[in-house]
Amino acid sequence: MEDVKQNTLKEEKILNFLKKNSDIDWDLSIFEEVESTNDYLINSANTKKICLCLAESQTKGRGRNLKQWQSPKNENIYMSLSFTTDHELRNFSSFSLVTAIAIHNVLLKKNIHTKIKWPNDIYLNKKKVGGILIETLTRDQNNLIVVGIGLNVFMTSNSKIKRDWTSLKLEAKKIVFDRNEIIANIANEIISNKNNFEKKGFVYYEKEFNKLNFLKDKKIYLSNYDDSNVLALDVDSDGMLKVKINEEIRKISSGEVSIKIN
Numbered sequence: 001m002e003d004v005k006q007n008t009l010k011e012e013k014i015l016n017f018l019k020k021n022s023d024i025d026w027d028l029s030i031f032e033e034v035e036s037t038n039d040y041l042i043n044s045a046n047t048k049k050i051c052l053c054l055a056e057s058q059t060k061g062r063g064r065n066l067k068q069w070q071s072p073k074n075e076n077i078y079m080s081l082s083f084t085t086d087h088e089l090r091n092f093s094s095f096s097l098v099t100a101i102a103i104h105n106v107l108l109k110k111n112i113h114t115k116i117k118w119p120n121d122i123y124l125n126k127k128k129v130g131g132i133l134i135e136t137l138t139r140d141q142n143n144l145i146v147v148g149i150g151l152n153v154f155m156t157s158n159s160k161i162k163r164d165w166t167s168l169k170l171e172a173k174k175i176v177f178d179r180n181e182i183i184a185n186i187a188n189e190i191i192s193n194k195n196n197f198e199k200k201g202f203v204y205y206e207k208e209f210n211k212l213n214f215l216k217d218k219k220i221y222l223s224n225y226d227d228s229n230v231l232a233l234d235v236d237s238d239g240m241l242k243v244k245i246n247e248e249i250r251k252i253s254s255g256e257v258s259i260k261i262n
Helices: 011-017 039-045 095-108 178-198 202-211
Strands: 024-032 052-054 077-085 115-117 121-124 126-139 141-149 218-221 230-235 241-245 248-250 259-261
Touching: 011 178, 024 039, 039 052, 039 077, 039 126, 039 141, 052 115, 052 178, 077 126, 077 178, 095 115, 095 121, 095 126, 095 141, 095 178, 115 259, 141 178, 178 202
Parallel strands: 024 052
Antiparallel strands: 052 077, 077 141, 115 121, 121 126, 126 141, 218 230, 218 259, 230 241, 241 248
């Protein structure tokens, strides 16, 4: 079996992989090109269903802090998932960490061992392989969560990316990857995690996340702090990153800072 880089995303194949039960009603949209899968669901998601939007390419893909997400055609995964919740939107501030765990667990089944760079990046062999963008809104009196994921699968070159990056294919040349299967498995895992998260909160995932915490015990730079003597520690039960600044322990939320590794 050859890699499916040249194969388009297939609705029938993805639906076949998606879990089905009385509590899940999927709404799947696949585009050859779209500005942003997140923007599509923000504007068009059916609040009565779990919506999954996929694209072969994005013209205005977004990462965190409005950074552009490179989206070459047919090479990677560009997906967004939306669902409603009875919980307050602010309770989902740590859901990017839960999503990252879901992606890790899916790739682990292919013997790919990723780490998570708090709060929203997936790392493989010390290089970025994926990113997550969570957006929340209220529509028609429904609290809507939109989970955006970019995952490098077949990309082997891209001069527009100015940071260290990699792809699944670059790191695991002998493994056969099917984007349809990976997408569906990630969606399944996110919905499973969403149900646990609503019942138990992030504390349920705290230990698992910290085993995958890429920043732990690394010196980092925080955009909102002048001090360069910052050491990243664990993530707490609310999903906040604990850091040591000149022997003082502080906690920071994902909305407070940008992080670079010194």
